[in-house]
Amino acid sequence: MPELPEAETIVRGLRASVLRQTIRRVEVVRPDILRQPKADFLRRVRGRRIESVGRRGKKVLIGLDGDGLIVVNLGMTGRLLPFPVVPRGESRPGHPAVRFRFEGTGLLVFDDTRRFGSVEVLTDSEWQTRSASMGPEPLDSGYTxxxxxxxxxxxxxxxxxxxxxxxxxxxxxxxxxxxxxxxxxxxxxxxxxxxxxxxxxxxxxxxxxxxxxxxxxxxxxxxxxxxxxxxxxxxxxxxxxxxxxxxxxxxxxxxxxxxxxxxxxxxxxxxxxxxxxxx
DNA sequence: AGTGTATCCTGCAGGC
DNA sequence: TGCCTGCAGGATACAC
CATH class of the missing domain: 1.10.8.50 (Helicase, Ruva Protein; domain 3)
Structure with a gap:
């Protein structure tokens, strides 16, 4: 569902709540949305600090301290909901797939009704390769x-x-x-x-x-x-x-x-x- | 190389 | 009310 403008809107809204948060605990409710074994994912994400939130095409990129980033593909029905920012009523349908719990009270939920979305953690080098296989960004000034x-x-x-x-x-x-x-x-x-x-x-x-x-x-x-x-x-x-x-x-x-x-x-x-x- | 089709999955609207 | 069909912001794999 979400295309570039939706991903961009999500990214802008996410920055305030997740930037500089440290991921303390991760709950994978729906392992099928991970693109890698759950154990690998957990090992590479736990304890990491979020240093950037960005976008490439329709994908949301959550940059981690040191090397690596979380790549979120929202699919048709994916949502990234930071709590407690999101009002309680808005999480109603409720198909949580992954919960990232931060130090303190913060929480980021990847919610995805149809589970066509995906979440994975890549090294910077792996991401470079992936990004290079994608087409140009239509809004870049260099795209003529x-x-x-x-x-x-x-x-x-x-x-x-x-x-x-x-x-x-x-x-x-x-x-x-x-x-x-x-x-x-x-x-x-x-x-x-x-x-x-x-x-x-x-x-x-x-x-x-x-x-x-x-x-x-x-x-x-x-x-x-x-x-x-x-x-x-x-x-x-x-x-x-x-x-x-x-x-x-x-x-x-x-x-x-x-x-x-x-x-x-x-x-x-x-x-x-x-x-x-x-x- | 491109296309038609199916698949993954859930929910909802409309017809009967 | 209930059952059925078709449809949905995506991505991929397959046979042809």
Missing amino acids: AGNLFDGLQHSRTPVRSWLLDQKRIAGVGNIYANEALYLAGVHPRREARDVRRQEAVALHRSIRRVLRDAIRAGGTTIRDYRNAEGQPGQYARRLYVYGRDDEPCLKCRTEVQRMVFANRSAFYCPTCQPSRSER
């Missing part, structure tokens, strides 16, 4: 429309699938891929390599705009997403096409269509996003 256009050239996959591939661009998920394509006027099923330079420029702009606006709104809550204060994001009301099938396009009143490919729903306006580019 030219980079996007060049990347698209080599692929025949539908442009929506291209945007969802974390090895090609980091952090874009199904909501923001659909929104960005709508704003750029590009049909989600167009072959990536058929996207023209001018369209790539528009798409580059719309990806960055959508991600930045969504961060500003605290992310999109459809159902499960909550930030580190247990609160929903406000971007859902600003969506143009995602989840709006059968409703009128906000620009031209044509009915927004829903189409499934690569096992995911795509939403688009057939008028604003023609399936073939015009020459």
Whole structure:
């Protein structure tokens, strides 16, 4: 569920409560979300101090003193809830997977209803390798429309699938891929390599705009997403096409269509996003 | 290389 | 009310 803006919102909210905390005890309620044997995980995390909280793509990075970091993949329903910051009522559904208990009273819970998320501890060197296998950060100042256009050239996959591939661009998920394509006027099923330079420029702009606006709104809550204060994001009301099938396009009143490919729903306006580019 | 499909898992909405 | 189906912000593995 959470894409880049949701991960970013969580990271910002988490800093105040977990930075400089020392992990005293760890309870692994759901061992299946660990990407390594529980004993290894515990040994490498216990007693460590949290020195940084960051993000790469959709992943939340919890930097530890000395070498190493905890990498959290939120999956569809993952939440990082620091207590006692989060009001009691907000933890209601309650599918705790891992509890990090800090020295003193603090507690950070990774909660994940569907358990598609994962938690692992890596060395800095292991993380470097992992990070290098991921695509560029779309919000980095160094990420240009030219980079996007060049990347698209080599692929025949539908442009929506291209945007969802974390090895090609980091952090874009199904909501923001659909929104960005709508704003750029590009049909989600167009072959990536058929996207023209001018369209790539528009798409580059719309990806960055959508991600930045969504961060500003605290992310999109459809159902499960909550930030580190247990609160929903406000971007859902600003969506143009995602989840709006059968409703009128906000620009031209044509009915927004829903189409499934690569096992995911795509939403688009057939008028604003023609399936073939015009020459 | 790309795509369609299935899988992991739980919860919820809608139809009957 | 209850049962069934389909659907969900992700990621991966498989056969073709």
